Amino acid sequence: MDAKDILGLPKSTHPASQEKKSRPLKESQRKPDGISREVYALTGGVPPLMPAVEPLQLKKRPPTDEKITWQWLPFTSSARKDNLQLYHWVIVVNGIPPTGDYSFAKYNKSVDVVKYTDEEYEKHLTDDMWTKEETDQLFELCQQFDLRFIVIADRFSSSRTVEELKERYYKVSRSILIARAAAFPGNISEHPIVKEPYKFTQERDRKRALSMVLSQTKHQERKDYEVLAEAKRIAESHMAARNAKESELLVTFTMDSERAIVFGETLSPPSNSEFAPAMVAHSTSMAENASTLVSLRMLRVYLRTYALDQMIQAASSSAGLRTIKRVEQSLQELGVNLKPRVPTKAVCAQHLDLRKEILTLLNLQKQLQHKEAEGTSYHDGPYETPGTPKDRTFVPDSTSFGGEVLGDRVGKRDQKRKALGRAEAPSLPAQSKRPRKLRASDL
Amino acid sequence: MNNGSSSTMHGPDQPEISGPAPAPKSLRTKMGKPEDSEKKIFHKKLKDVEISVPIVYGNIAFWLGKKANEYQSHKWTVYVRGATNEDLGVVIKRAVFQLHSSFNNPTRVVESPPFELSECGWGEFEIAITLFFHSDVCDKPLNLFHHLKLYPADESGPMSTKKPVVVESYDEIVFPEPSEAFLARVQNQPAVVVPRLPAGVALPPPVPVEDPSNRKRGDTKDHPLCQWFTNFSEADELLRLATARQQVQTHIAKFRREITLLEGQHQQVNSVSDQ
Numbered sequence: 001m002d003a004k005d006i007l008g009l010p011k012s013t014h015p016a017s018q019e020k021k022s023r024p025l026k027e028s029q030r031k032p033d034g035i036s037r038e039v040y041a042l043t044g045g046v047p048p049l050m051p052a053v054e055p056l057q058l059k060k061r062p063p064t065d066e067k068i069t070w071q072w073l074p075f076t077s078s079a080r081k082d083n084l085q086l087y088h089w090v091i092v093v094n095g096i097p098p099t100g101d102y103s104f105a106k107y108n109k110s111v112d113v114v115k116y117t118d119e120e121y122e123k124h125l126t127d128d129m130w131t132k133e134e135t136d137q138l139f140e141l142c143q144q145f146d147l148r149f150i151v152i153a154d155r156f157s158s159s160r161t162v163e164e165l166k167e168r169y170y171k172v173s174r175s176i177l178i179a180r181a182a183a184f185p186g187n188i189s190e191h192p193i194v195k196e197p198y199k200f201t202q203e204r205d206r207k208r209a210l211s212m213v214l215s216q217t218k219h220q221e222r223k224d225y226e227v228l229a230e231a232k233r234i235a236e237s238h239m240a241a242r243n244a245k246e247s248e249l250l251v252t253f254t255m256d257s258e259r260a261i262v263f264g265e266t267l268s269p270p271s272n273s274e275f276a277p278a279m280v281a282h283s284t285s286m287a288e289n290a291s292t293l294v295s296l297r298m299l300r301v302y303l304r305t306y307a308l309d310q311m312i313q314a315a316s317s318s319a320g321l322r323t324i325k326r327v328e329q330s331l332q333e334l335g336v337n338l339k340p341r342v343p344t345k346a347v348c349a350q351h352l353d354l355r356k357e358i359l360t361l362l363n364l365q366k367q368l369q370h371k372e373a374e375g376t377s378y379h380d381g382p383y384e385t386p387g388t389p390k391d392r393t394f395v396p397d398s399t400s401f402g403g404e405v406l407g408d409r410v411g412k413r414d415q416k417r418k419a420l421g422r423a424e425a426p427s428l429p430a431q432s433k434r435p436r437k438l439r440a441s442d443l
Numbered sequence: 444m445n446n447g448s449s450s451t452m453h454g455p456d457q458p459e460i461s462g463p464a465p466a467p468k469s470l471r472t473k474m475g476k477p478e479d480s481e482k483k484i485f486h487k488k489l490k491d492v493e494i495s496v497p498i499v500y501g502n503i504a505f506w507l508g509k510k511a512n513e514y515q516s517h518k519w520t521v522y523v524r525g526a527t528n529e530d531l532g533v534v535i536k537r538a539v540f541q542l543h544s545s546f547n548n549p550t551r552v553v554e555s556p557p558f559e560l561s562e563c564g565w566g567e568f569e570i571a572i573t574l575f576f577h578s579d580v581c582d583k584p585l586n587l588f589h590h591l592k593l594y595p596a597d598e599s600g601p602m603s604t605k606k607p608v609v610v611e612s613y614d615e616i617v618f619p620e621p622s623e624a625f626l627a628r629v630q631n632q633p634a635v636v637v638p639r640l641p642a643g644v645a646l647p648p649p650v651p652v653e654d655p656s657n658r659k660r661g662d663t664k665d666h667p668l669c670q671w672f673t674n675f676s677e678a679d680e681l682l683r684l685a686t687a688r689q690q691v692q693t694h695i696a697k698f699r700r701e702i703t704l705l706e707g708q709h710q711q712v713n714s715v716s717d718q
């Protein structure tokens with residue numbers, strides 16, 4: 001069939017062949033230029049869904065009316081001080097070669113190494129450890145190697161360390177600058193060499209320390225890490241304990257302890273031995289309290305109400321919003337102002353302690369509920385244990401602060417529990433939203 | 444009885460005699476002469492010594508009645524006074540009241556006590572009060588905010604030109620690390636509450652104050668509006684707090700008992716099921 005088609009011979013009237021005739025016709029009609037027929041057939045003979053980049057477009061370039069040729073031409077570079085003639089390929093546009101300096105010449109930077117005269121040397125720069133020849137050589141090398149001291153040290157005739165060379169170089173430069181500035185008045189105090197003189201011993205020690213750190217074995221690293229972590233823990237516990245101590249007792253502080261408090265974050269193990277071992281078991285709340293106190297002290301002046309707010313925030317930092325709302329609700333039920341009306345020192349202290357106690361109470365309540373839940377699960381076995389109740393109202397009967405009714409209600413609950421004994425699941429307060437637990441009596 | 448007694452046990456701060464009443468003379472005479480070895484420089488700050496200045500700030504507003512017009516319906520005074528009406532000038536150098544921008548020169552500076560400002564107006568707005576202290580006290584100013592109240596909360600009653608609307612707030616300015624100079628200067632001043640100094644620390648005797656009759660009186664004991672001043676007493680609040688704490692502590696104890704009880708029960712159950 002195809003052969004007949006190619007040859008353009010008349011086809012038979014067979015319908016199948018008709019189809020075949022039309023299909024190749026269609027294909028050859030639709031096949032775009034630029035890609036071969038076979039490749040196009042790969043896509044099923046149908047154009048791709050996404051518009052493909054026309055290959056022909058890729059090769060197109062913007063038509064330019066400039067005549068471009070490439071020529072092998074000589075060039076000069078301002079970076080070169082000799083007369084060496086070099087050549088390279090250069091693009092020539094419309095017969096005009098490029099102008100301007102060699103494009104890489106701008107990278108030829110050098111350091112301004114001080115150049116002293118002999119008189120200047122005699123006047124300012126003589127030194128016991130250095131001869132003039134050595135100094136001259138040093139400066140020549142500095143100029144030549146752009147202050148790459150490692151290289152300079154290598155090339156130096158006598159065996160001087162890098163630090164020694166640096167020291168000599170910077171000392172000389174500094175002296176020269178200062179001497180010259182004295183003669184021709186000018187402000188050079190901002191010049192980096194004058195401003196920050198080279199410190200030989202510091203550099204030497206620094207490099208030694210660096211190399212030690214670098215050459216640490218893995219084992220040493222681990223040990224260091226452990227020691228530091230331990231030190232940090234000790235420091236923190238001492239800080240909290242000390243802050244608690246200083247706020248509870250009247251202690252006259254020596255200068256040492258004063259300094260230690262100020263730099264409390266960076267305590268190292270040795271200085272901890274000054275203080276008695278922490279006698280107070282520090283809890284997180286104490287530490288928070290202590291840090292609030294410290295930050296208040298920094299203020300130099302503040303209002304009592306502000307201080308109280310900060311302390312309340314610190315104490316409630318671990319509590320969620322719902323818990324905080326509950327605390328406030330309790331305060332209201334107890335007939336206490338959320339913000340004290342007469343915030344004296346004593347009142348604020350009491351208020352804060354009350355809030356903390358309420359928090360403790362709420363936590364205990366939660367704990368108790370969990371315990372109860374655990375208890376019921378022992379008896380229920382395959383039944384699913386209740387999740388933490390979501391919308392439990394704060395005041396189940398037994399803990400409402402409704403004045404004198406208190407004792408009775410709580411008492412009743414106790415009695416109920418004892419009466420049921422451990423064989424039965426304890427009955428829960430009416431407000432509970434948990435599903436009724438299976439009781440032993442139900443089995 | 445003059446001092447808050449429970450502060451020593453509960454507060455996280457150092458024991459201090461605080462409360463609106465000043466410390467009795469007997470405590471002050473207990474201070475011995477400073478030893479030479481312990482002589483401190485005058486501008487050194489003392490830790491563990493906290494100076495507090497109880498203040499009351501707020502406003503009193505009178506309806507002008509017949510004389511009222513649309514823009515000036517009330518005459519009000521905003522002020523900062525000592526809680527016991529003592530002279531705050533020993534601590535405060537000047538007070539700046541920032542009024543609503545609709546007022547002329549809304550930044551009003553009061554250079555001497557009593558630190559107050561009177562104006563006529565119709566609107567209620569927030570007033571920012573900035574207190575600047577003497578140089579030996581503190582170089583940082585302190586801000587207070589007071590919402591000016593002119594109209595009585597209960598709108599049903601008739602407005603009276605005789606009975607003003609009074610809104611006052613109590614607070615205490617605290618200087619956690621006062622300089623010795625400050626401490627020495629104010630140790631006998633009634634407006635300031637100075638605690639008992641820690642053992643071993645002593646102050647030089649106070650500089651004699653200039654003859655008060657030469658200076659204008661800065662206290663507000665006989666202030667024209669003093670009949671409207673609130674007397675803030677901590678006693679009532681302390682009592683309520685103590686009662687509340689009692690209740691809470693009782694509950695805590697009960698819960699703890701219940702928890703231990705349950706834990707005991709669970710343990711028994713466990714041992715049974717292990718068999």
